[in-house]
Amino acid sequence: xxxxxxxxxxxxxxxxxxxxxxxxxxxxxxxxxxxxxxxxxxxxxxxxxxxxxxxxxxxxxxxxxxxxxxxxxxxxxxxxxxxxxxxxxxxxxxxxxxxxxxxxxxxxxxxxxxxxxxxxxxxxxxxxxxxxxxxxxxxxxxxxxxxxxxxxxxxxxxxxxxxxxxxxxxxxxxxxxxxxxxxxxxxxxxxxxxxxxxxxxxxxxxxxxxxxxxxxxxxxxxxxxxxxxxxxxxxxxxxxxxxxxxxxxxxxxxxxxxxxxxxxxxxxxxxxxxxxxxxxxxxxxxxxxxxxxxxxxxxxxxxxxxxxxxxxxxxxxxxxxxxxxxxxxxxxxxxxxxxxxxxxxxxxxxxxxxxxxxxxxxxxxxxxxxxxxxxxxxxxxxxxxxxxxxxxxxxxxxxxxxxxxxxxxxxxxxxxxxxxxxxxxxxxxxxxxxxxxxxxxxxxxxxxxxxxxxxxxxxx
Amino acid sequence: xxxxxxxxxxxxxxxxxxxxxxxxxxxxxxxxxxxxxxxxxxxxxxxxxxxxxxxxxxxxxxxxxxxxxxxxxxxxxxxxxxxxxxxxxxxxxxxxxxxxxxxxxxxxxxxxxxxxxxxxxxxxxxxxxxxxxxxxxxxxxxxxxxxxxxxxxxxxxxxxxxxxxxxxxxxxxxxxxxxxxxxxxxxxxxxxxxxxxxxxxxxxxxxxxxxxxxxxxxxxxxxxxxxxxxxxxxxxxxxxxxxxxxxxxxxxxxxxxxxxxxxxxxxxxxxxxxxxxxxxxxxxxxxxxxxxxxxxxxxxxxxxxxxxxxxxxxxxxxxxxxxxxxxxxxxxxxxxxxxxxxxxxxxxxxxxxxxxxxxxxxxxxxxxxxxxxxxxxxxxxxxxxxxxxxxxxxxxxxxxxxxxxxxxxxxxxxxxxxxxxxxx
Numbered sequence: 001x002x003x004x005x006x007x008x009x010x011x012x013x014x015x016x017x018x019x020x021x022x023x024x025x026x027x028x029x030x031x032x033x034x035x036x037x038x039x040x041x042x043x044x045x046x047x048x049x050x051x052x053x054x055x056x057x058x059x060x061x062x063x064x065x066x067x068x069x070x071x072x073x074x075x076x077x078x079x080x081x082x083x084x085x086x087x088x089x090x091x092x093x094x095x096x097x098x099x100x101x102x103x104x105x106x107x108x109x110x111x112x113x114x115x116x117x118x119x120x121x122x123x124x125x126x127x128x129x130x131x132x133x134x135x136x137x138x139x140x141x142x143x144x145x146x147x148x149x150x151x152x153x154x155x156x157x158x159x160x161x162x163x164x165x166x167x168x169x170x171x172x173x174x175x176x177x178x179x180x181x182x183x184x185x186x187x188x189x190x191x192x193x194x195x196x197x198x199x200x201x202x203x204x205x206x207x208x209x210x211x212x213x214x215x216x217x218x219x220x221x222x223x224x225x226x227x228x229x230x231x232x233x234x235x236x237x238x239x240x241x242x243x244x245x246x247x248x249x250x251x252x253x254x255x256x257x258x259x260x261x262x263x264x265x266x267x268x269x270x271x272x273x274x275x276x277x278x279x280x281x282x283x284x285x286x287x288x289x290x291x292x293x294x295x296x297x298x299x300x301x302x303x304x305x306x307x308x309x310x311x312x313x314x315x316x317x318x319x320x321x322x323x324x325x326x327x328x329x330x331x332x333x334x335x336x337x338x339x340x341x342x343x344x345x346x347x348x349x350x351x352x353x354x355x356x357x358x359x360x361x362x363x364x365x366x367x368x369x370x371x372x373x374x375x376x377x378x379x380x381x382x383x384x385x386x387x388x389x390x391x392x393x394x395x396x397x398x399x400x401x402x403x404x405x406x407x408x409x410x411x412x413x414x415x416x417x418x419x420x421x422x423x424x425x426x427x428x429x430x431x432x433x434x435x436x437x438x439x440x441x442x443x444x445x446x447x448x449x450x451x452x453x454x455x456x457x458x459x460x
Numbered sequence: 461x462x463x464x465x466x467x468x469x470x471x472x473x474x475x476x477x478x479x480x481x482x483x484x485x486x487x488x489x490x491x492x493x494x495x496x497x498x499x500x501x502x503x504x505x506x507x508x509x510x511x512x513x514x515x516x517x518x519x520x521x522x523x524x525x526x527x528x529x530x531x532x533x534x535x536x537x538x539x540x541x542x543x544x545x546x547x548x549x550x551x552x553x554x555x556x557x558x559x560x561x562x563x564x565x566x567x568x569x570x571x572x573x574x575x576x577x578x579x580x581x582x583x584x585x586x587x588x589x590x591x592x593x594x595x596x597x598x599x600x601x602x603x604x605x606x607x608x609x610x611x612x613x614x615x616x617x618x619x620x621x622x623x624x625x626x627x628x629x630x631x632x633x634x635x636x637x638x639x640x641x642x643x644x645x646x647x648x649x650x651x652x653x654x655x656x657x658x659x660x661x662x663x664x665x666x667x668x669x670x671x672x673x674x675x676x677x678x679x680x681x682x683x684x685x686x687x688x689x690x691x692x693x694x695x696x697x698x699x700x701x702x703x704x705x706x707x708x709x710x711x712x713x714x715x716x717x718x719x720x721x722x723x724x725x726x727x728x729x730x731x732x733x734x735x736x737x738x739x740x741x742x743x744x745x746x747x748x749x750x751x752x753x754x755x756x757x758x759x760x761x762x763x764x765x766x767x768x769x770x771x772x773x774x775x776x777x778x779x780x781x782x783x784x785x786x787x788x789x790x791x792x793x794x795x796x797x798x799x800x801x802x803x804x805x806x807x808x809x810x811x812x813x814x815x816x817x818x819x820x821x822x823x824x825x826x827x828x829x830x831x832x833x834x835x836x837x838x839x840x841x842x843x844x845x846x847x848x849x850x851x852x853x854x855x856x857x858x859x860x861x862x863x864x865x866x867x868x869x870x871x872x873x874x875x876x877x878x879x880x881x882x883x884x
Contacts, residue, residue: 069732162780166694172686173695176707176754179747183718186725249488256485269489276496278866280808282837283859286844287499290506290852321495324488350467352474354481375713382715384811385837389844409717413811416724417819434721438714445713449706 003065006133010057010140014050017144021049021151028153044157049147051164057140064132075124080117187438190431197425198226203432205229209395209406211415211426226429228436230395234405238316238387239380241401245320246380247373250327255357257328258335277325285389288318293390300402308404310392316401319386327376334368334452335361337459367455374448378441384409408433507856513645513658514600514608516571516634518550521593522583529583529590538584543576544568547598555630566627570634572599574659597641602657602850607631608640611849622849648857652825653839657850660843662858664825668738668818668833669807669865675742675829676806680749681799685788687750688757688795693783712751719748720815728816735817736832744812749802756798760791793880800873804866810837836862 025045029038076098098118151157195203206227253273257266293314300307307313338361346356362369392404393414415430524530526549527541551567552558558567575598582596583589603623606612608631618625634640651661687708695701723744727733733740764787772782813819818834819842826833834842836858843855 066731158778162778165780166690169686169690169694172683173690173704175683175687175747175750176704176711179711179722179750180707182726183714183722186722187718190725249491252485252488253492256482256489260482260485269493272493272496273489274870276492278804278808278870279499280810280837280862280866282808282810282840282844283499283503283862286840286855286859287502289844291502321492324492352478354478355474357481378713378715382717384715384717384814385841388811388814389841409715409811412717412721413814416721416815417817431721431725434718438718441713441715441718442710445710449709449713 003061006061006136007058009137010054010061013057013140013144014054017053017147018046018050020148022046024148024151025153025157032153038153040156040158044161045151045155047161048155048157048164049144049151051161052147053140053143055164056143057136060139061132061136064135068128068132072121072124072128076117076121079120079124183438187431187435190428191435194425194428194432197428198432202226203228203429207397209411211411211429224425226425226432228408228433230397231406231408231411231433232436233397233399234312234391234395235381235407235409237399237401237405238312238319238391238407239377241313241316242319242323242380242383243373243377245317246323246327246376249320250324250376251331251369253324254328254331254335258332259353259357259361273325273328276322277329279322281322281383281385282389284318284322285385285387288314288386288390292318305402307402308392310390310404311402312391312405313401315387315390318390319380319383322383322386323376323379326379327372330372330375331365331369334365334372334455337368337456338364339459365455367451367458371448371452371455374444374451378444378448381444382409382437382441384413388413408437412437503856503859507853507860509605509609509611510648510853510857511645512609512642513647514605514640514642515597516600516604517595517597517639517641518547518554518571519593519595520546520550520579522546522590523549524591527590533587533590535584538580538587541580543579543583547571547575547579554634563626566624567630569601570604570627570630572601572658573656574599574654599647599658600640602848603627604631604640605658606849608635608642648854652823653821653834653842654823655821657846657848657854660851660854662836662839662861664822665834665836665839665858666861668826669835671738671826671829671833672741672745672813672835673803673807675739676746676749677799677803679743680746680753680802683746684750684753684799684802685757685795688754688761689783689788691754692758692761693779693787708751708754711747712755715811716748716809717811717815719744720812722747723812723816734830734832736820736822736834737830738826738833738835739829740816741813741818741835742829744816745806745809748809748812749806752802752805753795753799756801757791757795760794760798761787763794764790790882793876797873797877800869800876804869804873807865807869808837808862810841813838814841836865 022042022045025042029035029042032038080094094114098114098121203226206225207229208225208227209230210225212224253269257269261269289310293309293311296311296314296317297307297309342360342364343356346360347353351359387407387410391410392406393410394404395406395411396403398405412430412433415426415433523546526545527543529538529541533541548564548568551570552564555567558564578598579596600608603612607614607623607628612621612623614621614628621628623631631640647659648661650663651659652664654660691701691705695704723740727740727743728735768786768790769782772786773779777785813835818838820832820834821842822832822834824831840855840858840862843851843858
């Protein structure tokens with residue numbers, strides 16, 4: 001039976017259970033002698049009976065569905081080896097052909113040998129499917145009967161129901177942990193495989209990056225090099241340019257908005273900055289690659305400099321503009337958290353507004369501003385689309401902003417898009433780079449969030 | 461000289477500094493706004509050509525013999541008939557002086573590659589056309605389009621021009637006889653992707669985005685609201701809850717591409733879900749938008765005054781009842797606003813979807829959340845990489861469509877916030 005039909009059937013059982021339990025309790029309440037002792041609405045008994053049949057069956061169903069695929073694969077591969085069928089090509093591809101045959105035409109198109117395997121596959125699949133259906137349905141039916149017999153007016157139905165709901169809420173809150181664990185494990189697992197092939201030291205400190213392996217051994221670049229230093233330098237160069245643009249501009253806009261601007265100016269300007277923050281990065285990337293980069297190149301050529309068409313400067317500048325609203329809103333929060341009394345004390349002593357800001361507000365808000373800059377740096381390091389579209393692909397080890405450099409995120413994208421085997425060192429390298437990226441941004445975020453939180457507490 | 465004099469003398473300088481400082485602030489904001497304006501104007505002007513399409517009207521003789529069809533032919537045989545023949549014949553009739561092979565090939569490239577399919581669909585719709593002669597408007601090739609719209613300069617010397625003199629003379633003669641017209645480009649909104657700029661449209665990408673967003677919404681909204689309720693209303697103060705909170709705050713700042721790596725390793729390789737499908741894209745994006753919605757929902761729940769909870773509890777409601785019957789409805793507008801902003805973020809996201817293979821070139825328009833498809837931002841990325849100059853306008857136009865959706869979503873969010881905002 002299809003999984004959607006099965007779930008629908010389970011829901012029907014649960015609904016049946018709900019109505020029966022509610023009916024049972026309503027009848028029981030009618031015959032109850034002391035009506036004042038009735039504390040729980042009948043519908044809660046219905047809910048409990050329904051959940052008690054539904055949840056275990058669903059959990060079992062998902063567990064069985066998860067193990068079904070590996071089970072079928074292992075069964076069919078035993079069959080293939082036992083019958084000595086020649087599946088010399090990649091076993092996964094071979095099985096994919098068979099599993100993919102879901103229409104009669106596709107089945108007819110399989111080779112004779114595969115037809116035989118398909119028959120066997122079909123048998124195993126049917127048996128597995130029927131077993132799952134039988135197990136899940138019998139669990140559900142048994143629980144419906146058991147629940148309906150057990151439930152009575154003494155059951156603390158509301159409390160049980162609320163406990164179950166609370167459990168579900170906690171589960172939802174824990175998804176954040178599961179996501180983090182998922183990220184760490186997936187990246188770490190593939191990275192350890194990569195470091196099994198490429199020594200970690202040559203990855204971290206090597207200066208040559210050329211992941212392309214030539215097909216023939218005698219060609220140039222027949223062995224791939226995975227020295228990630230050029231990528232780290234490129235990432236830092238572009239992020240540095242971006243911060244050089246965004247920090248002063250973002251900070252000054254925040255100061256102007258929170259200290260000088262009238263409320264009308266603020267009410268117009270803030271949404272505009274929000275628009276700037278809401279534009280998708282792919283749009284910035286397009287703009288950087290097709291408008292800013294050619295402009296900078298022409299400007300450089302008119303001054304007699306040679307500028308690469310995918311210069312780090314163009315990507316960095318546009319990324320900087322993109323981060324301005326981010327820095328500005330963070331600094332705005334931080335500045336408005338500085339107590340009014342500090343401002344008034346300084347102004348009262350005769351300082352001008354700018355002197356108050358530079359000598360009192362900024363020092364007082366410095367931890368918060370530093371935290372904001374760290375968050376902005378983590379944003380810049382992890383930014384992908386702008387650099388994919390506007391920065392280069394070749395790994396140059398240079399700090400000249402007019403040359404093309406490549407970044408960690410660009411390399412992850414180029415290594416993982418397009419068809420390739422999942423096991424090659426090339427794709428695994430992407431996960432190692434992902435690990436670096438995740439760890440770096442994690443450290444920056446943890447420090448930044450800690451600094452900002454400490455700073456907030458200082459004035460609360 | 462006493463202190464007052466020193467202060468007086470320095471005043472002028474200090475006021476000047478004050479002015480400069482203030483000016484710097486204004487300058488920063490002005491730069492940001494100016495940049496935004498330049499970006500929007502640049503993209504809009506680049507996008508304009510994509511909204512109109514040049515057409516060439518040709519008298520077509522749907523010769524039954526040449527096509528090997530008659531009015532009773534089956535649809536299948538019509539699908540297989542070579543409609544190029546009659547279009548080429550019509551073009552040759554227009555310019556009988558063309559005889560050389562190479563020149564002929566040039567001539568045939570006046571109309572789009574899609575012209576034969578256009579004709580085929582017309583004939584399938586109305587088989588009685590076979591044997592008739594009819595003037596039909598065909599899409600022009602992107603080079604012709606570029607000449608008509610002026611993006612290829614006709615005055616340039618031939619060697620610098622993409623369209624050579626011979627072709628230009630044909631275009632001009634067609635123009636003179638009034639056979640060339642331009643109209644609104646409906647194809648852009650009704651076609652899927654294509655290798656030919658004049659045939660490429662965004663319908664596939666828009667639907668792909670729609671399916672992806674639906675999956676994202678269906679997953680992230682309930683989970684985020686449940687998590688926010690738990691953390692605000694039920695969570696005890698302990699290390700585990702602290703850990704959850706740290707995790708949520710960190711996830712909000714993890715680069716989006718890392719979520720793509722997660723999707724690739726876990727959903728595609730481990731659970732062997734289909735590549736390029738909106739389903740997987742939606743799951744990845746919902747993990748990414750969860751922190752945003754959770755944080756917004758928490759502040760919305762926090763803003764509900766305690767008196768509401770206490771009144772409910774005082775009247776005998778349980779904690780759960782007070783939350784679901786009173787707090788949640790009061791916080792819903794804030795939660796919805798946060799959700800829409802999270803969805804807008806998901807709509808513009810590109811990098812994680814690149815990782816899970818939504819970059820494939822897909823012509824078919826997706827019908828469900830498991831069909832391979834692409835999304836709007838990735839369509840922008842793909843077209844931006846295409847060398848044909850016709851795609852430049854298409855890219856900008858796709859960006860405009862994307863921005864339109866984003867503005868619409870944010871406008872709804874602002875409207876909701878204004879309409880339901882309560883001062884407690």
